[in-house]
Amino acid sequence: MENQLPAIPDVITQIPLTNYVLLASILFVIGIFGVFTRKNAIIILMSIELMLNAVNLLMVAFSAYRSDPNGQVFVFFIMAVAAAEVAVGLAIIVMIYRNVRSIDINLLDKLRG
Amino acid sequence: MSLITLIPLFPLIGFLINGLGYKKISHSLVAPIGIGASVLSFICTVLVFLQFKETGETIVQPLFSWITVGGFDVSFAFQIDQLSILMLFIITGVGSLIHLYSMGYMGHDAGYGKFFAYLNLFLFSMLLLVMGANYLIMFIGWEGVGLCSYLLIGFWNKRSDFGDAARKAFIMNRVGDLGFLIGIFLIVKQFGTLEYLSVFEQAKGLQVGDISVMFITFCLFIGAMGKSAQIPLFTWLPDAMAGPTPVSALIHAATMVTSGIYMVVRSNVLYTLSPDTLEFVAWIGTFTAVLAASIAIFQNDIKKVLAYSTVSQLGYMFIGLGVMAYTSGFFHVITHAFFKALLFLGAGSVIHAMSDEQDIRKMGGLWSKIKITAVTFLIGTIAISGLPPFAGFFSKDEILAHVFEHNKLMWALGMLGSFMTSFYMFRLFFLTFTGEFRGSKEQKEHLHESPSSMTIPLMALAALSIVGGFIGFPEIFHLPHALADFMAPIYDNSKAVFAGFGEVHVEHSTEWILMLTSVAVALVALILAYVLYVKQGSRPAADGEISGIKKWLADKYYLDEAYNAVFVNTTEKLSVFFGNVLDTKVIDGAVNGLGTLVGLCNKWIGKLQTGSTGFYLILMGGAIAVILFLNMGNELLESLNHIFKAQTK
Numbered sequence: 001m002e003n004q005l006p007a008i009p010d011v012i013t014q015i016p017l018t019n020y021v022l023l024a025s026i027l028f029v030i031g032i033f034g035v036f037t038r039k040n041a042i043i044i045l046m047s048i049e050l051m052l053n054a055v056n057l058l059m060v061a062f063s064a065y066r067s068d069p070n071g072q073v074f075v076f077f078i079m080a081v082a083a084a085e086v087a088v089g090l091a092i093i094v095m096i097y098r099n100v101r102s103i104d105i106n107l108l109d110k111l112r113g
Numbered sequence: 114m115s116l117i118t119l120i121p122l123f124p125l126i127g128f129l130i131n132g133l134g135y136k137k138i139s140h141s142l143v144a145p146i147g148i149g150a151s152v153l154s155f156i157c158t159v160l161v162f163l164q165f166k167e168t169g170e171t172i173v174q175p176l177f178s179w180i181t182v183g184g185f186d187v188s189f190a191f192q193i194d195q196l197s198i199l200m201l202f203i204i205t206g207v208g209s210l211i212h213l214y215s216m217g218y219m220g221h222d223a224g225y226g227k228f229f230a231y232l233n234l235f236l237f238s239m240l241l242l243v244m245g246a247n248y249l250i251m252f253i254g255w256e257g258v259g260l261c262s263y264l265l266i267g268f269w270n271k272r273s274d275f276g277d278a279a280r281k282a283f284i285m286n287r288v289g290d291l292g293f294l295i296g297i298f299l300i301v302k303q304f305g306t307l308e309y310l311s312v313f314e315q316a317k318g319l320q321v322g323d324i325s326v327m328f329i330t331f332c333l334f335i336g337a338m339g340k341s342a343q344i345p346l347f348t349w350l351p352d353a354m355a356g357p358t359p360v361s362a363l364i365h366a367a368t369m370v371t372s373g374i375y376m377v378v379r380s381n382v383l384y385t386l387s388p389d390t391l392e393f394v395a396w397i398g399t400f401t402a403v404l405a406a407s408i409a410i411f412q413n414d415i416k417k418v419l420a421y422s423t424v425s426q427l428g429y430m431f432i433g434l435g436v437m438a439y440t441s442g443f444f445h446v447i448t449h450a451f452f453k454a455l456l457f458l459g460a461g462s463v464i465h466a467m468s469d470e471q472d473i474r475k476m477g478g479l480w481s482k483i484k485i486t487a488v489t490f491l492i493g494t495i496a497i498s499g500l501p502p503f504a505g506f507f508s509k510d511e512i513l514a515h516v517f518e519h520n521k522l523m524w525a526l527g528m529l530g531s532f533m534t535s536f537y538m539f540r541l542f543f544l545t546f547t548g549e550f551r552g553s554k555e556q557k558e559h560l561h562e563s564p565s566s567m568t569i570p571l572m573a574l575a576a577l578s579i580v581g582g583f584i585g586f587p588e589i590f591h592l593p594h595a596l597a598d599f600m601a602p603i604y605d606n607s608k609a610v611f612a613g614f615g616e617v618h619v620e621h622s623t624e625w626i627l628m629l630t631s632v633a634v635a636l637v638a639l640i641l642a643y644v645l646y647v648k649q650g651s652r653p654a655a656d657g658e659i660s661g662i663k664k665w666l667a668d669k670y671y672l673d674e675a676y677n678a679v680f681v682n683t684t685e686k687l688s689v690f691f692g693n694v695l696d697t698k699v700i701d702g703a704v705n706g707l708g709t710l711v712g713l714c715n716k717w718i719g720k721l722q723t724g725s726t727g728f729y730l731i732l733m734g735g736a737i738a739v740i741l742f743l744n745m746g747n748e749l750l751e752s753l754n755h756i757f758k759a760q761t762k
Binding site: 037106 | 725
């Protein structure tokens with residue numbers, strides 16, 4: 001091993017990594033469930049955010065347990081991109097609302113075969 | 114621009130002027146252009162001959178490199194040697210006379226300009242055929258004459274049976290041409306080139322009886338069977354008489370039909386190398402000669418008799434080639450060109466006088482009415498019957514002498530054919546020119562001698578038919594055989610591969626006997642015809658009244674019917690089956706089935722496309738789950754197993 005990573009502080013290891021993984025999985029599944037079951041576009045958007053944040057949480061946890069700051073930097077990038085994405089998504093939703101007077105995604109079935 | 118190139122160029126220009134300006138050129142200009150092209154070619158031929166005579170060396174005149182693929186190279190070149198010079202003389206000489214004749218014969222025809230354009234195009238193709246320096250150029254000419262033959266047989270295309278005759282000729286020739294083409298491919302495979310000189314040079318190194326050469330020669334001969342109307346591909350030639358008479362004379366007697374013989378003489382080395390093919394050629398020739406002659410005896414159409422006679426004479430030429438007497442075969446080509454062109458033109462003159470009547474049962478007593486035609490026709494008849502000293506006697510006799518040495522049975526059959534030839538020709542002559550006139554009143558009043566543009570060629574050809582044989586005296590007369598001496602260099606390669614080439618081992622006494630026999634046979638046939646048709650005055654029966662063997666012969670051995678039954682019907686049946694069953698049911702079924710299948714897919718899979726985003730998301734999630742399970746399913750199952758075991762302890 002060339003770049004020996006510094007040892008993990010004791011404070012952190014008091015909580016096992018498995019807990020983080022479990023929490024992130026639960027959040028992610030909740031996000032998926034939201035996306036699949038809700039009809040409101042904004043709720044779906046929120047669910048997507050939830051999934052993103054679950055992944056972010058996982059990433060932070062791993063980087064902390066490896067004492068590798070790269071992961072934490074990446075998390076900030078992901079947040080920035082997610083924010084931009086949500087802005088675009090919301091803009092689209094606004095346009096849809098102006099056209100259809102509704103943001104129920106089940107009404108948007110112009111593409112059916 | 115050398116003289117050699119000019120020879121085929123003139124007819125091509127003539128064709129272009131008359132063909133493209135068909136609507137614009139005035140009636141009086143058409144014939145001078147057509148005839149001029151032909152005569153200029155003839156003059157060039159004479160000049161080239163004079164050039165060639167000085168050295169006697171083969172001239173190869175390359176125009177341009179035509180096809181170059183890898184190591185394979187075909188040049189567009191003309192080759193002038195003894196053989197092509199002789200052919201050029203026949204084509205341009207006899208061709209010019211026939212062009213001149215056409216001016217009178219076709220003068221009142223609506224398609225006058227078209228006719229001359231086609232004739233010039235034919236001349237051009239035929240010149241390419243004999244001048245080319247390789248097999249590919251020969252093949253261009255070979256196809257070109259086939260095309261012109263088709264155009265000219267169907268010249269009066271208002272009548273559908275003439276069109277059928279044209280198509281029949283074209284299609285039958287296609288069958289032969291396929292063989293010719295395969296032969297060319299085999300030559301490329303074997304020798305890697307198509308240029309005559311190098312092919313024959315390489316062929317010299319092969320053994321007699323070489324199997325690949327046997328296949329090559331056999332395939333080339335199939336081509337010759339089609340063009341030169343041998344069994345089994347000869348039935349198109351009699352039908353070809355649907356075309357105007359000058360066409361029958363030029364194409365179906367003097368030039369195109371001899372291209373097969375030209376091809377064999379040109380490839381004489383290859384044929385000398387394969388005795389098996391030669392034997393086959395000789396027998397085919399023999400059967401053709403006898404069969405066609407026997408059919409001719411009972412024909413009542415003046416042109417049909419001459420057509421079968423042509424088939425029969427071509428058979429004699431092939432017998433000559435088959436017994437390795439190439440010169441004799443070619444000698445017969447020359448003499449036959451003279452007297453057969455003469456006979457056809459004479460027949461045309463008779464038809465002209467009889468106002469388009471071709472049935473000899475309605476003629477008779479024309480001797481005093483159309484004197485020039487009658488006399489020239491008689492000369493042609495004597496020449497073809499093999500009575501000395503006219504042209505046909507010398508060439509036919511030479512062939513038969515060679516055949517006698519080769520195979521006695523073949524010789525006997527040849528003699529039989531010779532007897533029949535003499536008989537049907539004199540039958541034709543007597544029925545047409547002697548006795549009482551049997552036609553209608555109008556025809557009788559209309560009888561008149563043809564214009565001079567038609568009689569001059571007749572007289573010229575008659576003169577040639579009289580003296581044409583003197584270029585090849587038999588050995589026993591101790592006179593020079595000019596033709597054999599002239600053509601000798603062509604056979605250098607054959608001499609190299611076959612030790613005894615060209616030697617005849619017939620005793621002089623035997624040769625005298627043979628000669629006298631053939632003259633006697635011809636004379637007996639003449640007398641028989643005279644007794645039957647002049648003394649007894651018997652006439653051919655009407656179509657419905659003949660029976661037995663006569664009917665069998667008059668109906669051409671039912672060959673046409675047999676071909677119809679075997680080939681035409683099978684093809685029709687097959688095409689009906691393919692067209693109505695295979696195509697509609699199987700092919701269309703498959704194609705439409707594909708379409709229906711796609712339609713069905715659309716119907717079922719299209720239901721997935723609900724347009725609802727939620728449904729799509731569920732599909733996506735499900736798909737991801739499946740992929741994950743496929744990738745990590747085993748680990749999942751294992752861990753579950755692990756947990757289960759831990760629980761059940």
